[in-house]
Amino acid sequence: MASANDTIGTAITSDDLPFFNSFAELPPAFYTRLMPTPLPAPYFVAASAKAAQLVGLNADDLANDDFVALFTGNKVPPRAKPLSAVYSGHQFGVWAGQLGDGRAILLGELKGPSGPMELQLKGAGMTPYSRMGDGRAVLRSSIREFLCSEAMAALGVPTTRGLIITGSEQGVIRETVESAAVVTRMAPSFVRFGSFEHWFYRDKPEQLRTLADYVIQTFYPELAGDPNPYKALLTEVTRRTAHLMAHWQAVGFMHGVMNTDNMSILGLTLDYGPFGFMEAFDSGHICNHTDQQGRYSYANQPQIGHWNCFALGQALLPLIGSVDDTEEALEIYRPEFGQRMDALLHAKLGLATVQEDDSGLFDAMFKLMQDSHVDFTQFFRQLGNLRVDDAAADTVIRDLFIDRGAFDAWALTYRTRLRLENSHDGERKASMDRTNPKYVLRNYLAQVAIEKAQQKDFSEVSRLLAVLEKPFDEQPGNEHYAALPPDWASHLEVSCSS
Structure with missing residues (x-):
């Protein structure tokens, strides 16, 4: 093209x-x-x-x-x-x-x-x-x-x-x-979920069909020949949304305003307003201080993604034709989210195989992170340095935790799991470093760039962009961009005002 x-x-x-x-x-x-x-x-x-x-x-x-x-x-x-x-x-x-x-x-x-x-x-x-x-x-x-x-x-x-x-x-x-x-x-x-809701709630079935046909013909042409292309559209958008939610959770990203008008019909992250990347881990963290009820907290994102798909399903119901077919299309969400999240967690922990008790290992890990409010990005990046047969080398990652004994207990289970598949330290670290970023857009980094830009110095915007374009690389000389937030950053707030 x-x-x-x-x-x-x-x-x-x-x-x-x-x-x-x-x-x-x-x-x-x-x-x-x-x-x-x-x-x-x-x-x-x-x-x-x-x-x-x-x-x-x-x-x-x-x-x-x-x-x-x-x-x-x-x-x-x-x-x-x-x-x-x-x-x-x-x-x-x-x-x-x-x-x-x-x-x-x-x-x-x-x-x-x-x-x-x-x-x-x-x-x-x-x-x-x-x-x-x-x-x-x-x-x-x-x-x-x-x-x-x-x-x-x-x-x-x-x-x-x-x-x-x-x-x-x-x-x-x-x-x-x-x-x-x-x-x-x-x-x-x-085009957004809300683009379809607009015509459904106005009782305009002709316009609803016109929009759906445009989206299918332009972006999902493979669905055009389906016996029920509108059901197929809802199924595919639900699948993409489930995968998107898993990606967000896996990198610690919080959108902040997951309204249906901010949900992409292509499964893209859309409308960056009060977003944030998880730092001190708290599953209930709310990145948008306007969201006083915590509807869009980190822990709630997957279920809100599902809720939004239901809203889209309601809007497409006149085209799909039956409640049963609409619900069947939506049923794909939970298994697709679970499978993608499971695959991403296995990759983040450098696990090449799937074992029966892996979900227990993951659950214990998140509880450990929650109890110590460990930095999300640093934890997963440092986890790649763990050696199967050398617990004495755990000093750096242990120091991320308040309860080091609790980390030791979990790490013992993790090491046992790694031995089960004969994991090789060097190969696993290389794989994990391709999955767990060293650099993410922390709020304080954005704030430093913004404050300089407000003084007509745009150099930090360009430097930060260059760092973020290679999030998995070590980038010697740029290590300070991976540092924990300074004390003043605890006062930063983001809201719907922009």
Whole structure:
């Protein structure tokens, strides 16, 4: 499939980009066509070379004024068809009615080596779906979304991507006055569970079918010949969502706002707001301080993923045709989550075989981590250094625990399990180091980059991006990016405000 550079040649300007927009071919009820609202004196903040490659662009080109204007919304290429989509959703378990792209404008799609990707400007101005919002994003939240999108991709977690951040001195009022920014994010599609709920709750079966047919034909063509393609669609989306939840749990990622309007029909991590990576392990940890009831805690994520699939199933019921078929499609969630989580845990512990009592080993491990509030990322990374026949070498990992005796008891069981499959220390460590990252986007790392960026020093954003793009490598000289959070980081809070 041709890329932008293949299509245009090497002398590329934003006007040359071969945009097309399959979503814009849907009836007008699905979106509003509109232009982005320009920002004064936009400037370049950062770009991802790896994301740029997905649409045949060169990250170095993105820093020039022409592309900065494009990705701020200050100019629109001739072939782009900007629009904002309408959708609805359940927010914190409560039906919220019509929502929609309140500050996101889809420019269109570009073809890349792996297929088309939609390019969406987040923070490009008010839309008919902004409700009481201003349609803007701030530099702080834009940096967080950009970095985490790329960090998750490097971890192997399905996700939308972050292409570029641009900024402006225009003030945006949140808790304080902050500077405006636009982050361009990419995905094959930004259709959400809430996109289907919108038409179901409005009793618009024709539009519901139109959207489902578009999604199947464009993204799941293998389902088109199924006797019940809508049941097959729900089954596949449920499977992908179950796998996504397992990936989140395995890397200690917490989304923070798992509303149905933030759930991707492609099983991608979508809408990075108040997210966080687990540090001191607490299964009940809530990364979003707006979530006072803890609905979206780390421990609850898998069951909320299932709940959201049920909400999608309810919306698709008129197309599927029967409650029994809908429930049968949803039944795949628990076994798929369990199997994927089990496989990821075996990989994280370097276990090459499956034994009957492995679940007990895992449960005891998480209890041990909970009791000592051990750092999630450091524990799994250090576990790769354990030697089967040398408990005396456990000093570093033992020191992560308050109750070292409890760790010793668990490690004895773990060693016995490793001997059962004749595990080799060197091979196991290499395998575990490819599974357990050394570097994740800790909140304090993002905060340091944000504070420098707010002073117009964007170097730390780029440095941190480079580190996060290789999360499994040792990276000599960058070890401080893997350090435990400093004391001041305990005061950091993230919420739905951005």
